[in-house]
Amino acid sequence: MxxxxxxxxxxxxxxxxxxxxxxxxxxxxxxxxxxxxxxxxxxxxxGLVAPTLFYKDAPDVARHANAFFREFDGTRHFEFTERDRYDLVTEDGVSDASADAERLADLGFPVEFLDAEEIERRVPRFVVDNYAAGVHYGDTGWVDxxxxxxxxxxxxxxxxxxxxxxxxxxxxxxxxxxxxxxxxxxxxxxxxxxxxxxxxxxxxxPLAAYRTQCVVLEPEEPLGDDFPLGRLGDRGLYFRPEHNGDLLIGGSHQRMADPTGASTQADESFEREIALTVPEILRGFDHAGLVNGWAGVDSATxxxxxxxxxxxxxxxxxxxxxxxxxxxxxxxxxxxxxxxxxxxxxxxxxxxxxxxxxxxxxxxxxxxxxx
Ligand SMILES: Cc1cc2nc3c(=O)[nH]c(=O)nc-3n(C[C@H](O)[C@H](O)[C@H](O)COP(=O)(O)OP(=O)(O)OC[C@H]3O[C@@H](n4cnc5c(N)ncnc54)[C@H](O)[C@@H]3O)c2cc1C
CATH class of the missing domain: 3.50.50.60 (FAD/NAD(P)-binding domain)
Structure with a gap:
């Protein structure tokens, strides 16, 4: 070397x-x-990309990240898949979500607050019974x-x-x-x-290590080309479509004092939780197949x-x-x-x-x- x-x-x-x-x-x-x-x-x-949501108090950071993925798209086989995002909230989260959406819209981001019925009208595969409203982001997407x-x-x-x-x-x-x-x-x-x-x-x-997990499910009918990203804040879960119409869904945070040797497989308990939750929130998953699941360790502040x-x-x-x-x-x-x-x-x-x-x-x- x-x-x-x-x-x-x-x-x-x-x-x-x-x-x-x-x-x-x-x-x-x-x-x-x-x-x-x-x-x-x-x-x-x-691979979910939503800087506007996570850097809502640092809009220049979000703008820079959003612009880069679009500029870099097409470079050396890299693809940025643009997809809208809906973050669903229960009654408790309505006032924060609506204030955030209004502020981001005022800053020029394509963000809007919607009631649950409007979200279900736009994305018929969503079951919104347990949610009061949501925030729609028009500048999100995903990468491999x-x-x-x-x-x-x-x-x-x-x-x-x-x-x-x-x-x-x-x-x-x-x-x-x-x-x-x-x-x-x-x-x-x-x-x-x-x-x-x-x-x-x-x-x-101030760095901690934590383990987090993902699962991919194959629905009865593949998700369409316009199926969005989403998050269920109350359950700590997020999801996005795969190119073949499968659903990737992730969540769970386990702090680890020493992650050396932490399992890279998804836990059975997490897979079970997902199998029970997804049919409650998305239509067409009652008989979904489990494609795969995995876990990884990231650092936190x-x-x-x-x-x-x-x-x-x-x-x-x-x-x-x-x-x-x-x-x-x-x-x-x-x-x-x-x-x-x-x-x-x-x-x-x-x-x-x-x-x-x-x-x-x-x-x-x-x-x-x-x-
Ligand atoms: C299951 C899961 C889902 C996630 N989903 C998303 C998502 O949807 N969107 C998103 O933005 N982020 C997501 N993340 C977070 C994202 O993966 C991490 O924040 C990001 O990859 C961190 O990148 P990094 O390069 O800093 O660290 P790492 O990817 O961990 O890379 C660190 C590298 O350092 C090397 N290294 C460590 N010690 C040494 C050493 N002593 N000598 C030499 N090399 C060393 C390691 O081998 C490793 O390759 C997810 C993470 C996980 C685990």
Whole structure:
């Protein structure tokens, strides 16, 4: 392996590959990964993209992410599938949902508050009996996280970045990375190592690891080309269609002190929960088939936003809280700004700053269903 580089990026998930792509335009970048490209959380993600919803208080971050997926569409076989999204709420959530929708619409986002009957009229497969209303997003969609990350990696390589896969980083310090394949001297280090980031950075980072799961169901009749993304906030579940008309549905958050060896299969109890829930909310799933299910481990912070900041002389990008695919364009831009030490990102990256937190990893998990 090379003994020096301008920048060493630890981790070849969606964060590391996109960071490498952006930095490689004018730097010699080496990406090191212990397992493989998109081999951990990234390759297990569901791929839903809804930055407007999850960054409603940081509209420039959402705008940047939304624009990137559309611009990158078609690059190296990457496809962004545009699909509307409906987030259903019970009576308790009506006033917050309607205020959020109004505010986002005022900011120019294609978002509207609808009553449950109108949602069912628009999406006849929805059974809205248990819901009072919902928010419709017209700027959402989904990606295949693996192909997206491979496209970012190929673009990075075309710009001169090098990838060393199967090499573990055992220590980082400013200007120096220690690996199982030797030492690399560098001007800068970016640690994008998912939940393992906290083991590499010598600081009390507010990062926790949690396991989350997905299941794919084959309905009696395939979902149509216009079937939307959705979320049932009260049940902590989200869903999207597959290209073949199957349904991907995900949720469940289990905090893990040490996720080493955590099962990558979906739990039977989760599959049972899904089998019981889906027919209550979607028509045509009474005799659905279970296609497959899986689980993955992501890292979380107290407010469900990542830390993208310089910490003890190295750049850290971790704590994506189940949103690391959709917010990746903003993470890539924020890291680039930190490395370049110049204002480059088209938004204020203080939303990702470490100093918004006080302590380390001992905190209550905020799940994306709470946002
Ligand atoms: C089941 C599931 C569903 C999800 N659904 C969505 C979704 O719908 N939308 C969305 O936006 N996000 C979703 N996510 C979240 C998303 O997958 C993550 O936030 C994102 O992939 C994080 O990317 P990352 O590159 O930061 O980390 P990772 O993908 O975990 O990559 C970190 C990399 O670092 C490497 N590494 C770690 N330690 C070392 C070391 N010491 N030396 C060398 N390499 C190292 C690992 O091998 C790994 O490849 C989901 C996640 C899961 C698990």
């Amino acid at each position: 090379q003994e020096s580089a301008d920048v060493v990026v630890v981790g070849a998930g969606v964060t590391g590959c996109g960071v490498a792509r952006q930095l490689a335009t004018d730097r010699d970048v080496l990406v090191v990964d212990r397992s493989g490209v998109a081999a951990e959380a990234t390759g297990r993600a569901a 996280p693996y192909s997206y990350t491979v496209a970012l990696k190929r673009d990075a390589e075309a710009r001169g970045a090098t990838f060393a896969v199967g090499v573990e980083v055992t220590g980082v310090e400013p200007g120096r990375v220690e690996t199982t394949d030797g030492i690399v001297e560098c001007a800068d280090v970016v640690v994008a190592a998912g939940w393992r980031t906290r083991d590499l950075v010598d600081a009390d980072l 107290p407010d469900a936003r990542p830390v993208v900041d310089r910490v003890d002389g190295v750049v850290v990008a971790a704590g994506f809280n189940g949103l690391g695919i959709m917010i990746s364009p903003a993470a890539h831009a924020a890291v680039t700004e930190l490395v370049a030490e110049e204002e480059e990102a088209p938004f204020d990256r203080s939303v990702f700053a470490l100093d918004r937190f006080e302590g380390g990893g001992d905190f209550e998990l905020t799940t994306t269903s709470d946002l």
